[in-house]
Structures are given as structure tokens and as C-alpha cells.
Amino acid sequence: MRRIYHRFPQSIDLDFELARPFREVLACIARMHDTHTTVRGADGLVKERMLVQIADGRTQFLDLNDLAPLAEKVAEAADFRIDLQRTLLTPEKRLPVSENVFFLRIVDKGAVTECYVAKEGRLGDLDAMDLRKMLKGACE
Structure with a gap:
């Protein structure tokens, strides 16, 4: 089943291919969900x-945990909303640093998967290049 969001942005920031079949890319994206890392910043x-x-009913997004197993419920194309949150950890409190939201569409093209990325807002x-690096790193 195709999971397409009808309001996916018409203006794409980045278009690229991953040299992996569609099902493998789905598994990579599922592994990335609800993960976090801690890095030392300035x-x-x-x-x-x-x-x-993931897109649900063409009008909304659904948490990936609510649609398991992903490979059995998605075919041909899927739209994702990826939220990358950064939080500064201090001894007293946690301070939000930034939030980046991306729309990602992946399309099955046989041996490769076509990916389209659009950032929500400024x-x-x-x-989009940062998200591409994250996806490539997760799938290799």
C-alpha cells in the first residue's frame, strides 16, 4: 500500500538515490526512529x-510504532515526517537548542530507492544534505 501525504511540498530541497532496495530502506528508517545520541558541543x-x-490516510502522520511491521504495510512509495531535536543538557535543566523537521518521500525503483527531501520552514x-548523510549512514 502506498502511504502518500497529499500536502507533501512541491518544492524539493534534494533528490537522490540510495543503492538499496525499497524494503531495506524502510528497515533503515524504522531503525532510526526514536533514537538519540549525545555529543559534546561548544x-x-x-x-x-x-x-x-509515516503518512496515514493521505492527511496525517502516524508514529512508526503504531504501524509495525512496516514492511508488510508499505509498498511502492511512502512519505515520512522526520523530526530532529537538539537539547542542551545542563546540570540544572534541559534547554531546547533547535528542531529540524523534514519531509521524506521514498519511491521503489527496483534495485535502488529514489528519495526526495523537503525541509519544513527555515x-x-x-x-537536506545533513539528512541525506544520516540516511546513507544508517543504510550502509
Whole structure:
């Protein structure tokens, strides 16, 4: 079943291919959901968290945990909403640093998977190339 969001942006920031079949890319994206890393930044420790949602009913997004197993419920094409959150960890409190939201469409092209990325809004310090690096890293 195709899972397409009818309001996917018409203006694409980046179009690229992953040299992996569609099912493998789906598995990579599912593994990235609700993960986090901690890195040392200029101001201290920064927690980077990734949340992934998938299109549901053409009008909304659904948490990936609510659609398991993903490979049995998705075919041909899928739209995702990826939320990358950065939080500064201090001894007293947690301070939000930035939030980057991307729309990602993946399309089955046989041995490769076509990917389209569009960033929602102008806020945040990441761009479509950063998401591409994350996807390539997760799938290799």
C-alpha cells in the first residue's frame, strides 16, 4: 500500500538515490526512529533525538510504532515526517537548542530507492544534505 501525504511540498530541497532496495530502506528508517545520541558541543552536552512518522490516510502522520511491521504495510512509495531535536543538557535543566523537521518521500525503483527531501520552514541548523548523510549512514 502506498502511504502518500497529499500536502507533501512541491518544492524539493534534494533528490537522490540510495543503492538499496525499497524494503531495506524502510528497515533503515524504522531503525532510526526514536533514537538519540549525545555529543559534546561548544556549550556542553547536546542530546540529538530523531522521531519518525509515516503518512496515514493521505492527511496525517502516524508514529512508526503504531504501524509495525512496516514492511508488510508499505509498498511502492511512502512519505515520512522526520523530526530532529537538539537539547542542551545542563546540570540544572534541559534547554531546547533547535528542531529540524523534514519531509521524506521514498519511491521503489527496483534495485535502488529514489528519495526526495523537503525541509519544513527555515528554522533549525540542519539542511537536506545533513539528512541525506544520516540516511546513507544508517543504510550502509
